[in-house]
Amino acid sequence: MAIFKIVEHQLVLMKMRKQIFILSTFILLMGILSCGEKAPEKKTESTTNPVSTNATGEDNYKKFCVACHGADGDMGMAGAKSLPKSALSQQEREDIISNGKGTMPGFNQKLDPEAIKKVAEYTLTLK
C-alpha cells in the first residue's frame, strides 16, 4: 500500500506548510501591530512642548548640533560658524540657539530654556 504512504506524506507536508503560513502571517501581524503602537508615541513626542530632560549640554550638542558644527565645533557644515573661534557670550549663544540664525534652525521647539543654557555652556568649552 505504497500509494497510501505517499498520500499520507503529502498530507503531512500540506499541514506543515499551513502551519508555517499561519505562523508567518501571525508574525507579520505582530510586526504591523507593534508599528501601529509606536507611531502615535513618536508623534506626541515631536508635537509637545520643548522637552525637559536630564540630558547634559554635551548630550544635546551631540544629538542636535554635531551634524553641522562637528564634534569639535569647527566642522563648518552648511556654513556653520566655528564654535571654538566664536567670540559670542553665553547670552548671545543662547539667543542664536533658541531662535536660529541664517541656515541654522532655532531649537526653542526642541529644547527648553534650561537645556539651551546647558548646550550654550557646552559650546563655550569647545576648544
Ligand code: HEC
Ligand atoms: C543645520 C545646521 C546647523 C545645526 C544643526 C546647528 N547649527 Fe549652529 N550654526 C549654523 C550656521 C549656518 C551658523 C552661522 C549662522 C550665521 O551667522 O548666519 C551657526 C551659528 C551658530 C552659533 C553662533 C556662532 C557665531 O560665532 O556666530 C552658535 C553659538 C551655534 N551655531 C550653536 C549651535 C548649537 C548649540 C547647535 C545645536 C543645538 C547648533 N548650533 C546646531 C548651522 C547649524
